[in-house]
Amino acid sequence: MSISVIGAGAFGTALAISLARTGMAVSLWARDPNHAANMQNTRENTARLPGVALPDSITVTANISEALADTMLLAVPMQKMRDLLKSTPELNSRLLVACCKGVELETELGPVAVIRDCDPKATPAILTGPSFAADIARGLPTALTLAIADDSLGQSLQQALTTPNLRIYRTTDTIGAELGGALKNVIAIACGAAMGAGLGESARAALMTRGYAEVQRMAQALGARPDTLAGLSGFGDLTLTCTSDQSRNYRFGLSLGRDEPFDPQITVEGAATARAVKARAKHMNIDMPITAAVVGMIDHNLKITQAMEMLLSRPPKEE
Ligand SMILES: NC(=O)C1=CN([C@@H]2O[C@H](COP(=O)(O)OP(=O)(O)OC[C@H]3O[C@@H](n4cnc5c(N)ncnc54)[C@H](O)[C@@H]3O)[C@@H](O)[C@H]2O)C=CC1
Numbered sequence: 001m002s003i004s005v006i007g008a009g010a011f012g013t014a015l016a017i018s019l020a021r022t023g024m025a026v027s028l029w030a031r032d033p034n035h036a037a038n039m040q041n042t043r044e045n046t047a048r049l050p051g052v053a054l055p056d057s058i059t060v061t062a063n064i065s066e067a068l069a070d071t072m073l074l075a076v077p078m079q080k081m082r083d084l085l086k087s088t089p090e091l092n093s094r095l096l097v098a099c100c101k102g103v104e105l106e107t108e109l110g111p112v113a114v115i116r117d118c119d120p121k122a123t124p125a126i127l128t129g130p131s132f133a134a135d136i137a138r139g140l141p142t143a144l145t146l147a148i149a150d151d152s153l154g155q156s157l158q159q160a161l162t163t164p165n166l167r168i169y170r171t172t173d174t175i176g177a178e179l180g181g182a183l184k185n186v187i188a189i190a191c192g193a194a195m196g197a198g199l200g201e202s203a204r205a206a207l208m209t210r211g212y213a214e215v216q217r218m219a220q221a222l223g224a225r226p227d228t229l230a231g232l233s234g235f236g237d238l239t240l241t242c243t244s245d246q247s248r249n250y251r252f253g254l255s256l257g258r259d260e261p262f263d264p265q266i267t268v269e270g271a272a273t274a275r276a277v278k279a280r281a282k283h284m285n286i287d288m289p290i291t292a293a294v295v296g297m298i299d300h301n302l303k304i305t306q307a308m309e310m311l312l313s314r315p316p317k318e319e
């Protein structure tokens with residue numbers, strides 16, 4: 001099986017490094033020719049993963065025809081995925097593995113559904129779960145979920161992606177995997193805001209737990225399996241992202257809670273996803289008060305203290 005990586009940001013670079021460690025020759029495609037040339041020459045992604053050397057078996061290129069493989073890992077932000085697929089017809093009809101976490105704003109679809117929508121002949125999959133790019137790149141122990149409908153193809157891909165430090169679990173539940181990974185980012189923003197405003201660890205635990213209840217309500221209504229949501233791609237990634245300031249979503253939340261500016265160039269998937277999920281929840285009549293509060297903070301200048309007051313004053317419920 002030949003595998004290439006599309007998108008030379010933090011995660012794409014980390015995945016290419018991980019694959020190279022299996023002994024595979026890997027192409028890493030960057031759309032910006034200067035970025036590609038710089039990485040190819042310096043053997044480093046100085047912008048996103050400074051200090052981590054690219055193994056010799058990685059070729060970085062901006063020429064898509066040099067990066068084509070049976071299997072393509074798509075490591076671009078969720079809101080750019082459709083643009084990538086539409087502008088790169090060379091990717092058509094392949095095994096396309098989404099390596100992003102989010103829900104598309106315009107369509108309210110997750111990454112697997114967007115691949116299906118753009119390219120009905122592609123075989124879509126998703127690689128997701130708790131992992132920081134820097135940890136994978138440094139070879140620290142990590143476990144991810146690979147979701148793909150065809151389980152025998154899943155077994156081959158699982159083997160190809162596994163390294164001594166990267167353990168891959170497999171599922172056929174693409175809906176659960178893509179929604180768990182997308183929705184946890186929204187909850188991480190809420191947790192960061194609570195911590196940034198000094199509301200305390202107990203408030204964060206409440207937001208994580210009730211946030212997980214929201215994830216389950218939405219994802220199960222869309223056909224996700226509960227065991228997937230309880231696994232790496234759901235509960236696992238929620239835990240990591242809501243508790244680590246390595247997470248950009250959490251840090252974005254911290255800045256909201258502290259009333260500080262945040263660099264708009266940094267990829268924060270949970271912001272657009274919160275808007276998309278709030279809209280979808282409304283269409284489906286699903287109660288998602290924490291997601292609504294995050295949209296309030298991002299779009300309507302709601303303060304986390306006000307959001308918390310609203311959450312606390314809701315009518316009493318059974319758990
Ligand atoms: N950084 C991390 O620790 C992890 C990130 N992810 C996910 O990976 C996805 C990408 O995130 P990062 O790599 O961290 O972001 P990043 O901001 O470091 O890199 C994104 C890359 O996508 C490229 N890109 C943007 N639009 C494009 C287009 N239309 N065509 C081709 N390339 C395009 C950009 O040039 C950039 O190199 C996100 O969905 C994120 O949630 C998942 C796990 C870990």
Ligand SMILES: O=C(CO)COP(=O)(O)O
Binds near residue numbers: 246
């Ligand atoms: O998805 C991630 C961890 O699993 C990375 O989180 P951020 O996108 O918030 O940095």
